[in-house]
Ligand code: FES
């Protein structure tokens with residue numbers, strides 16, 4: 006057993022867990038944050054993507070103990086109170102989800118893609134960088150649209166703020 | 169029209185919980201005292217089960233119980249059933265082997281469960297499952313369905329001699345043979361429809377609870393049809409009586425057919441909950457999904473199509489072997505028969521059709537309905553034949569189709585179906601113009617200058633969905649009726665709850681169903697909530713599959729609204745002292761036409777419940793139910809055009825453009841319909857160029873048992889799609905809808921393969937058309953499509 010301490014969605018948590026506890030199970034089982042999903046056992050599907058210190062990672066691929074001392078954001082912590090993150094809003098507006106199972110991972114990956122490219126995105130880049138996330142429902146068409154739309158909106162906001 | 173009524177692109181009401189991580193899927197559920205289940209699964213494709221030593225497992229940390237197949241059988245738990253009886257052409261009923269939920273004596277596919285462990289945590293359950301010691305005695309295996317039919321092949325079930333489940337036929341063989349012998353031209357092909365794994369992103373899960381005080385069971389499960397699950401679990405598997413079992417299918421992360429069926433794990437968990445008194449949860453992992461979810465497709469077909477001198481089809485003859493896997497799953501028998509052979513007329517006026525189907529057992533996972541279920545297999549055969557025939561005859565592919573289109577409706581095909589409405593020319597023209605089919609030659613030449621091979625392929629599909637009517641499907645062997653039920657509950661304040669027997673697992677019913685109510689009763693969609701997926705709330709239902717939720721489920725709602733509307737009008741007429749025929753309901757008001765006399769909708773609703781002033785003899789309340797049984801199947805149809813570029817050096821195919829023009833009848837929410845088409849196309853492209861389920865022919869091991877080995881379509885494998893709809897109203901239901909859920913998966917594979925074979929000028933290409941296969945086909949040099957020409 007090992008004690009892990011981390012900040013999850015802005016709240017500090019500390020728990021004793023089995024050495025082998027995966028971060029995703031820690032989030033889902035110990036913290037009851039079930040928005041992060043498990044879609045595979047080979048780190049291929051991306052349903053489990055969360056942000057660790059601001060970067061997208063597959064939470065099924067690291068141990069809870071490895072995340073000790075870090076700051077984690079899950080889909081539950083992405084919105085600003087009642088105000089949706091622009092990418093969450095874009096997924097709804099552009100019908101970027103159907104069953105919703107891949108969606109938390111998609112959104113967390115999408116936010117990271119937008120962050121890394123500072124909104125300078127094209128369809129090809131988005132499709133390429135979504136390689137680690139599988140959606141069986143949407144055919145990706147609307148997911149790509151949503152990410153591009155949010156990137157533009159967020160980039161626009163950044164520019165405005167800078168002016 | 170109400171602002172958010174029929175035809176509006178309303179954003180989905182259900183999205184908020186999914187985009188904020190608040191969806192509630194089965195694995196998210198926890199109940200007090202809940203324990204965890206892991207199954208002990210066979211590592212062999214065919215083996216006798218000797219002794220099972222559970223001693224060591226029982227002593228592992230956290231372990232509470234280990235249960236085996238012989239205990240399950242001793243407790244009288246029934247075998248899994250196939251609910252659709254098909255008879256062979258000699259009149260004998262299909263040969264069905266027994267399928268116990270935990271195998272007590274023989275296993276017949278890798279992954280079949282023989283025992284289950286219940287422990288405090290999931291990890292402990294899995295650790296203990298690993299040390300359950302089973303004495304296996306390996307038996308010879310067979311995975312190829314054609315070989316399974318040969319003399320001396322390993323035998324799976326004593327009930328099915330020669331591994332033959334049935335030898336079924338439809339249509340007129342003698343007439344087809346005669347037409348073939350007299351034809352001006354015959355196109356012949358051997359066509360394989362590759363086996364697929366449905367791969368809904370949410371793995372299957374079951375949480376079972378038994379309340380001894382009330383003698384009551386609850387099962388949360390990843391199901392497309394909770395009422396059917398309850399019916400089967402009670403009536404056949406004996407795990408709980410129907411009136412004491414509540415089945416809840418909460419948010420479900422995709423189904424595509426794979427969650428229609430009632431699986432061994434659900435049966436075993438319910439049984440174990442009662443036996444041990446513990447609430448138990450099992451959540452499959454992806455490997456278990458690959459091994460044990462019902463697979464799809466897997467046909468081997470020889471087809472012959474006869475043409476006269478005017479390029480008109482005179483006969484179509486099809487011989488298919490369908491691989492059913494090791495056991496007959498819930499609907500499996502109907503898929504290669506009534507859902508397949510009855511669609512072999514496609515969009516064409518074919519005077520004579522004969523189809524023979526042999527269903528075969530092999531040592532592979534059970535095969536059942538997967539998005540489209542039989543219709544994709546039929547369309548693939550018909551549309552590969554049409555494109556090939558066009559090439560052989562030297563006719564442009566759209567022309568050959570036009571020559572043979574059905575143009576008058578209703579149209580009775582020689583294989584049962586009676587097409588009620590359609591305009592195949594309209595969707596073909598729309599697809600050709602959206603894809604600039606005419607300008608293809610130039611694009612091909614331009615690609616050639618870049619060293620690329622460009623091809624274009626067409627597919628004109630038809631499907632039969634909204635499966636029904638009950639009497640008809642009953643006469644074909646279905647064990648259930650295929651109506652749908654609904655209840656419309658208007659509350660005293662005028663808000664509305666709709667209870668439906670359909671189940672939404674991504675299709676957006678909470679929005680589209682509310683749009684229908686908004687349209688009909690003039691209330692905002694936010695005042696409507698849709699209740700589904702819980703047998704204790706919804707009176708009854710048949711669930712969601714075969715694109716039936718709109719055409720059948722919404723029709724049931726429409727019928728219930730008719731009754732609500734009639735009662736509300738009668739009450740309003742009484743209150744307003746007007747004639748019933750003059751009352752109209754719109755925009756939240758109930759008005760007397762041509763006057764300024766009116767009441768608010770909520771005032772009428774309240775009056776129904778205060779019941780202070782009702783017309784003579786009227787019962788209080790405003791709540792009506794309906795069971796709707798459709799008059800006919802519905803027949804969505806469309807035309808797809810795929811344009812590809814093949815890299816001759818690598819064999820890699822890039823889809824440059826994909827155009828779909830579909831006729832779904834009345835469209836409620838175009839945004840959601842487009843989304844359904846996108847998803848279907850992605851699965852169709854997956855089947856055509858990426859996905860294939862492979863078993864090792866010697867050992868029966870599943871080689872493609874993870875996402876490392878099974879190629880799922882990813883974002884960069886696909887283009888953005890151009891989709892649009894044409895519209896002929898379906899005359900068979902009150903809304904005029906046909907259904908859109910499966911179209912993409914049906915129409916896409918032949919369009920893609922027709923495009924690639926066009927690009928490489930070699931017709932000998934099987935799905936999935938991986939770079940390696942395409943590269944080899946290119947280097948084979950031959951062009952069998954011309955060699956085959958007569
Ligand atoms: S669950 Fe983490 S990648 Fe699939």
Ligand code: FES
Pocket residue numbers: 101102103104105106107108139140141142143369421422674
């Ligand atoms: S929305 Fe269902 S898997 Fe993506």
